[in-house]
Amino acid sequence: MPVSENLRGILLMCASMAAFTINDTFMKSVTLTLPLFQTIGLRGLIAVAGLALLCLATGAFRFRPNRRDAGLILLRSLADVAATVFFLEALLRMPLANLSAILQALPLLITLGAAIVYGDRIGWRRMTAILVGLAGVLIIIRPGTEGFDRWSLLGLASVACVVVRDLSVRPLQGQVPSALVALGAAVAVTLMGWTGTLFQGWQSPDSGEAAKVLGAGLFLIVGYLTSVSAMRHGDVGMVAPFRYTSLLWAIVLGLFVFGDLPDGWTLLGAAIVVGAGLFTLWRERQLRRRPG
Structure with missing residues (x-):
């Protein structure tokens, strides 16, 4: 695999994580008003x-x-609707970096979910990494302490829904266009938003709010496109770890836009989760390299 292809995939993945986090920042800001x-x-x-x-x-x-395949796309779309509601409800009330830290458990939980649902084999090393990563999540949310609240649970619920969303597309036929799958989810989430507006009410946005919504939508599209392209360039084991750059973006944007800085426990838990995830990705790469 040419180095240039790996570098292209890494840059696309970093761009994707930046775009998704900037979208989250716009959404957190505009939903305040x-x-x-x-x-x-x-x-x-x-x-x-x-x-x-x-x-x-x-x-x-x-x-x-x-x-x-239509049923799987529908399941993915419904899971995306639930994940969006849980995530944005939590984002409205939690620091961006804290919620992003919880989301770093996704690769670990997807690996565990694939073993439960599809029978993928997980050796003791990867299973240990998953358990260590979950311990890191517990450090982040700290149940039983003042730092724990129901919004942390919404963040975890969002993670669970994303696991269902991502695992649901695995059995799809290879010729199903990724753009069509993404569009199905986007339509479902949009319909949910307009349905909720009937009950929550409508407020005419001012120019600043309209600009933030436009920015969120544009960066969401960029995130979708670059995330799909990233996995089509370079070695997956080389590209996938750069998903964790989203946490760095969340810390920086959370600090400069909202004045939020995660405490030491959150950073420690995030480091444990990211470390466990990187080990899992490295281990999977090693196993793929084994002959027959």
Whole structure:
């Protein structure tokens, strides 16, 4: 594999994590003054438009999924709806870096979920890494202390929904366009936002709020596109660890935009989770290199 391809994949992954975190920053900022579901609906219109144009450009709309694949896409979309609501409700009330630290457990839990649902083999080393990573999550949320509240639980619920979302697409046929799958989720989340607006109410956004929603939508599209492209360039074992750069972006943006800096326990827990995740990725790479 040429080094240039690995470098391209790494840069795309870093760009993806930056884009998603900037989107989160815009959403956290605008939902301080604008109703949550209205914001989701408005951002969703931008994301749906961008992904629909991508589907048109790539011919994705010509694909007709069978009943099984359509059901998996629906399951993924519903899981994405739940993950979005839980995540944004938590984000509205938690420091960005703290919530991002909880999300770093995703690779570990996806590995565990694949073993439970699909029977993937996990050796004792990776199982130990998963347990260590979960211990790191407990350090971050610290149940039973003043730092623990129900918003931490919403963050964990969001992680669980993302695990379901990501595992649901594994059985999809290889020819199912990624853009079509992403569009299905974006449509579902947007419909949920506008439905919620009927109950939560509508507030006319001012120019600043409109600009933030537009920024969130545009960076969400960039995040989708670069995350898909990242996994198509370079070695997965080389590219995937750079997902953890999202935590660095969250710390920096949380500090400069909201004045939030995670405490020592949160940083310690995040370091444990990231370390366990990196070991798991390294171990999987080693196993793939073994002959037959």
